[in-house]
Amino acid sequence: MPVIFFDIGATLADPHVEPDGSLTLQPRPRVMAVLDALRDVRRGIISNPGPGDGAVARAAAALHEAFPDRFSDEALVHWGAKDSRVIFDQAVASTGGTAADECVFVGEDAAERAFARQVRMRTAAHPVFALAAMENRPVFRARTELPDGLGLQELTAAVDESEAVVMQVVSERLALVMVTAQGAGTLTRAGFPVDVRGPVDDTAAFPVRDDKPVSAAETLADAPHRAP
Template sequence: MSVIFFDIGETLAHPHVGPDGSLELQPLPRVIAVLDALREVRKGIISNPGSDDGAVARAAGALAQAFPGRFTDEALVHWGAKDSRGIFDRAVASTGGTTADGCVFVGENAQERAFAREAGLRTAPHPVFTVAAMENRPVFRARIELPDGQGQAALTAAMDGAEAVPVRVVSQRLVVVMATERGTEVLEHAGFAVAVEGGVEVQAEAEKFVSDLLARGEAVFEGEEPTPRTTHVVKREDDGRLTVRRLRFSR
């Protein structure tokens, strides 16, 4: 049986730090319903609580308060930075025999998901797509042109309960979403034209490539002054995608 590991911040919940340093987790929309639907599936956490004293204890307490009874296997709770495959390898080892391919990491950060895939886990960019990841079904990025008489509220209502979530509102008539094939079918049945652009994780790998270029000082964003090391220029498109073009070949 699969083991599902979730990130916390902006995946399961929005963290709120009080004036006294206390931490409160506010569950994000649809998350509780997803967790309840996975009641019989083993679930764990892979999340970075911060490095200050008491950070782990605060995060663990806030997790228990926000999601009582839902993450009870302490062996499957892993606190730490997700900046390499290491924490994901440890998470797989903690399952007691489940293979990496039998584990799923759910997190909103594309680079962290890339590290998880490097360790052999399946990944999902949003809790709504957890079952799709368990079944090895891809998630796509798509553009939706809102027809006359159908506003954003109607689109939100159509997505509720479907394998689809909004990503970015480009304009009053254009919304970028993530959806599985099943999700796109639901949206089309509701009267929305869905233009699928490609797999979310394929794009995530491309964005990791861009992030690595930026980290090495080999790329600048469009409009910035190139340096002698610059080989690529990065542009953020209107729908939020990062595209890259080669400026010159490195020597």
């Protein structure tokens, strides 16, 4: 049975340190819906709890407070640095026999996803694409145009109902997105033409922190690429 492991910070939730030193996690948009849709799939965590004594205990408490009953298998919860393949090897070993290529790591950091792929795990840059990764369907970088009569509100509504994530609004008429082929079709049918540029994991330059706009110069310079 497949197992999906999630990073926490900037992927599942945004962390906040309270005045008393405790940690709270604010789930990011669409995450709870994704986890609910994956209720029958084994789920785990691969995340760095930060430095200091008690960091793991604080992170674990915050995780269970923010996501009650969603990460209940403690054997699949791994705390530590994701700066080599080591923690990903440990995660695969903890599944009780699931093959590495049946495991998925979901995290916004391209370097961490590269370490996961070294152990043959599948990867996704955003929780919305966890199912696509589990089913071995690719996710693409793309641009979409906002035609006359349709604005950001309509684009957001279309994205929220599909395998797509808006990464940056470049102008009133152009947005950068991540999409599966299914998501691209949904956006196109909603009136937003999609220009696919290439697989997400082919580059570390594409922004995946959807709350932090960045320069799109390198992304926009990519040569067009059509999804298969």
